[in-house]
Amino acid sequence: MLDRDLAELYGVPTRRLNEQVRRNRTRFPADFMFQLSLEEARAAPSLRSQNAILKRGQHIKYAPYAFAEQGVAMLSSVLRSERAIEVNIIIMRAFVKLREILATHKDLAQKLDALEKKYKKHDKQIKAIFDAIRRLIEVPAVRPARRIGFVRNEPEHP
DSSP, rough: OOOHHHHHHHHHHHHHHHEEEEGGGGOTTTTTTEEEOOHHHHHHHSSSOOOOOOOOOOOOOOOOOOOHHHHHHHHHHSSOOOOHHHHHHHHHHHHHHHHHHHHHHHHHHHHHHHHHHHHHHHHHHHHHHHHHHHHHHOOOOOOOOOOOOOOOOOOOOO
Protein backbone atom coordinates (compact mmCIF):
# COMPACT_ATOMS: atom_id res chain seq x y z
CA MET A 1 0.00 0.00 0.00
CA LEU A 2 1.22 3.50 -0.73
CA ASP A 3 2.03 6.01 1.99
CA ARG A 4 -0.65 8.47 0.93
CA ASP A 5 -3.37 5.80 0.99
CA LEU A 6 -2.31 4.67 4.45
CA ALA A 7 -2.11 8.26 5.68
CA GLU A 8 -5.66 8.84 4.50
CA LEU A 9 -6.86 5.70 6.29
CA TYR A 10 -5.03 6.65 9.50
CA GLY A 11 -6.34 10.21 9.29
CA VAL A 12 -2.92 11.86 9.27
CA PRO A 13 -1.11 13.91 6.62
CA THR A 14 1.24 11.91 4.41
CA ARG A 15 4.21 13.97 5.55
CA ARG A 16 3.43 13.09 9.19
CA LEU A 17 3.30 9.37 8.38
CA ASN A 18 6.60 9.58 6.47
CA GLU A 19 8.13 11.64 9.27
CA GLN A 20 7.34 8.90 11.79
CA VAL A 21 8.75 6.28 9.44
CA ARG A 22 12.01 8.25 9.09
CA ARG A 23 12.27 8.65 12.88
CA ASN A 24 11.85 4.90 13.34
CA ARG A 25 13.80 3.69 10.29
CA THR A 26 15.11 0.55 12.03
CA ARG A 27 11.53 -0.74 12.30
CA PHE A 28 11.14 -0.69 8.51
CA PRO A 29 13.68 -2.92 6.75
CA ALA A 30 13.68 -3.18 2.95
CA ASP A 31 11.23 -6.10 2.90
CA PHE A 32 8.70 -4.10 5.00
CA MET A 33 8.84 -0.87 2.99
CA PHE A 34 10.60 0.64 -0.02
CA GLN A 35 10.50 3.92 -1.85
CA LEU A 36 9.43 4.05 -5.47
CA SER A 37 11.68 5.96 -7.83
CA LEU A 38 10.35 9.22 -9.26
CA GLU A 39 10.31 7.61 -12.72
CA GLU A 40 8.13 4.73 -11.44
CA ALA A 41 5.78 7.11 -9.69
CA ARG A 42 5.48 9.36 -12.76
CA ALA A 43 5.05 6.44 -15.15
CA ALA A 44 1.96 5.07 -13.41
CA PRO A 45 -0.99 7.42 -13.80
CA SER A 46 -2.83 5.67 -10.97
CA LEU A 47 -0.12 6.79 -8.56
CA ARG A 48 -0.73 10.48 -9.19
CA SER A 49 -2.87 12.32 -6.72
CA GLN A 50 -6.45 12.80 -7.81
CA ASN A 51 -7.33 15.20 -4.99
CA ALA A 52 -4.59 17.80 -5.02
CA ILE A 53 -3.68 20.25 -7.75
CA LEU A 54 0.05 20.73 -7.75
CA LYS A 55 1.74 23.92 -8.85
CA ARG A 56 3.72 23.91 -12.09
CA GLY A 57 1.76 21.11 -13.74
CA GLN A 58 0.66 17.64 -12.79
CA HIS A 59 3.89 16.19 -11.40
CA ILE A 60 4.71 14.60 -8.09
CA LYS A 61 7.12 16.23 -5.73
CA TYR A 62 8.30 13.26 -3.68
CA ALA A 63 8.60 9.58 -4.48
CA PRO A 64 6.00 7.64 -2.50
CA TYR A 65 6.75 4.83 -0.10
CA ALA A 66 5.16 1.42 -0.65
CA PHE A 67 4.48 -0.72 2.42
CA ALA A 68 4.26 -4.51 2.55
CA GLU A 69 1.95 -6.24 5.02
CA GLN A 70 4.63 -6.27 7.72
CA GLY A 71 5.32 -2.58 7.17
CA VAL A 72 1.65 -1.75 7.61
CA ALA A 73 1.63 -3.74 10.84
CA MET A 74 4.69 -1.83 12.04
CA LEU A 75 3.00 1.51 11.33
CA SER A 76 0.56 0.95 14.19
CA SER A 77 3.44 0.93 16.65
CA VAL A 78 4.85 4.15 15.17
CA LEU A 79 1.54 6.03 14.88
CA ARG A 80 0.23 5.89 18.41
CA SER A 81 -3.44 6.72 18.20
CA GLU A 82 -6.69 4.86 18.68
CA ARG A 83 -7.56 5.32 15.02
CA ALA A 84 -4.18 3.89 13.95
CA ILE A 85 -4.85 0.76 16.01
CA GLU A 86 -8.39 0.34 14.65
CA VAL A 87 -7.33 0.90 11.05
CA ASN A 88 -4.39 -1.45 11.44
CA ILE A 89 -6.67 -4.23 12.69
CA ILE A 90 -8.97 -3.74 9.70
CA ILE A 91 -6.04 -3.76 7.26
CA MET A 92 -4.57 -6.91 8.82
CA ARG A 93 -7.95 -8.66 8.52
CA ALA A 94 -8.09 -7.61 4.87
CA PHE A 95 -4.63 -9.10 4.28
CA VAL A 96 -5.69 -12.36 5.97
CA LYS A 97 -8.84 -12.53 3.82
CA LEU A 98 -6.80 -11.84 0.70
CA ARG A 99 -4.40 -14.69 1.58
CA GLU A 100 -7.38 -17.02 2.12
CA ILE A 101 -8.84 -16.12 -1.26
CA LEU A 102 -5.48 -16.60 -2.99
CA ALA A 103 -4.97 -19.96 -1.26
CA THR A 104 -8.43 -21.12 -2.33
CA HIS A 105 -7.75 -20.13 -5.92
CA LYS A 106 -4.35 -21.79 -5.81
CA ASP A 107 -5.86 -25.05 -4.49
CA LEU A 108 -8.53 -24.95 -7.17
CA ALA A 109 -5.93 -24.35 -9.88
CA GLN A 110 -3.85 -27.28 -8.62
CA LYS A 111 -6.91 -29.57 -8.63
CA LEU A 112 -7.77 -28.54 -12.17
CA ASP A 113 -4.20 -29.22 -13.29
CA ALA A 114 -4.33 -32.68 -11.70
CA LEU A 115 -7.64 -33.49 -13.41
CA GLU A 116 -6.32 -32.26 -16.73
CA LYS A 117 -3.24 -34.47 -16.45
CA LYS A 118 -5.33 -37.46 -15.37
CA TYR A 119 -7.80 -37.23 -18.23
CA LYS A 120 -5.43 -36.09 -20.95
CA LYS A 121 -4.51 -39.72 -21.68
CA HIS A 122 -8.20 -40.61 -21.82
CA ASP A 123 -8.80 -37.85 -24.36
CA LYS A 124 -6.45 -39.54 -26.81
CA GLN A 125 -8.13 -42.91 -26.27
CA ILE A 126 -11.63 -41.45 -26.70
CA LYS A 127 -10.54 -39.70 -29.90
CA ALA A 128 -9.19 -42.99 -31.26
CA ILE A 129 -12.54 -44.69 -30.48
CA PHE A 130 -14.50 -41.96 -32.27
CA ASP A 131 -12.19 -42.16 -35.27
CA ALA A 132 -12.72 -45.94 -35.46
CA ILE A 133 -16.51 -45.52 -35.22
CA ARG A 134 -16.46 -42.91 -37.98
CA ARG A 135 -14.53 -45.28 -40.24
CA LEU A 136 -17.06 -48.04 -39.57
CA ILE A 137 -20.11 -45.92 -40.36
CA GLU A 138 -18.53 -44.27 -43.35
CA VAL A 139 -20.33 -45.17 -46.56
CA PRO A 140 -17.89 -46.72 -48.99
CA ALA A 141 -17.53 -45.02 -52.31
CA VAL A 142 -19.84 -46.63 -54.93
CA ARG A 143 -17.99 -47.95 -57.94
CA PRO A 144 -19.84 -48.51 -61.17
CA ALA A 145 -20.95 -52.13 -61.43
CA ARG A 146 -19.22 -54.26 -63.99
CA ARG A 147 -21.43 -55.98 -66.46
CA ILE A 148 -21.37 -59.69 -66.46
CA GLY A 149 -21.05 -61.53 -69.73
CA PHE A 150 -19.48 -61.01 -73.11
CA VAL A 151 -19.40 -57.81 -74.97
CA ARG A 152 -20.11 -58.24 -78.66
CA ASN A 153 -18.18 -56.10 -80.97
CA GLU A 154 -20.14 -55.55 -84.12
CA PRO A 155 -18.30 -54.46 -87.17
CA GLU A 156 -19.41 -51.24 -88.59
CA HIS A 157 -21.29 -51.41 -91.90
CA PRO A 158 -19.93 -49.40 -94.73
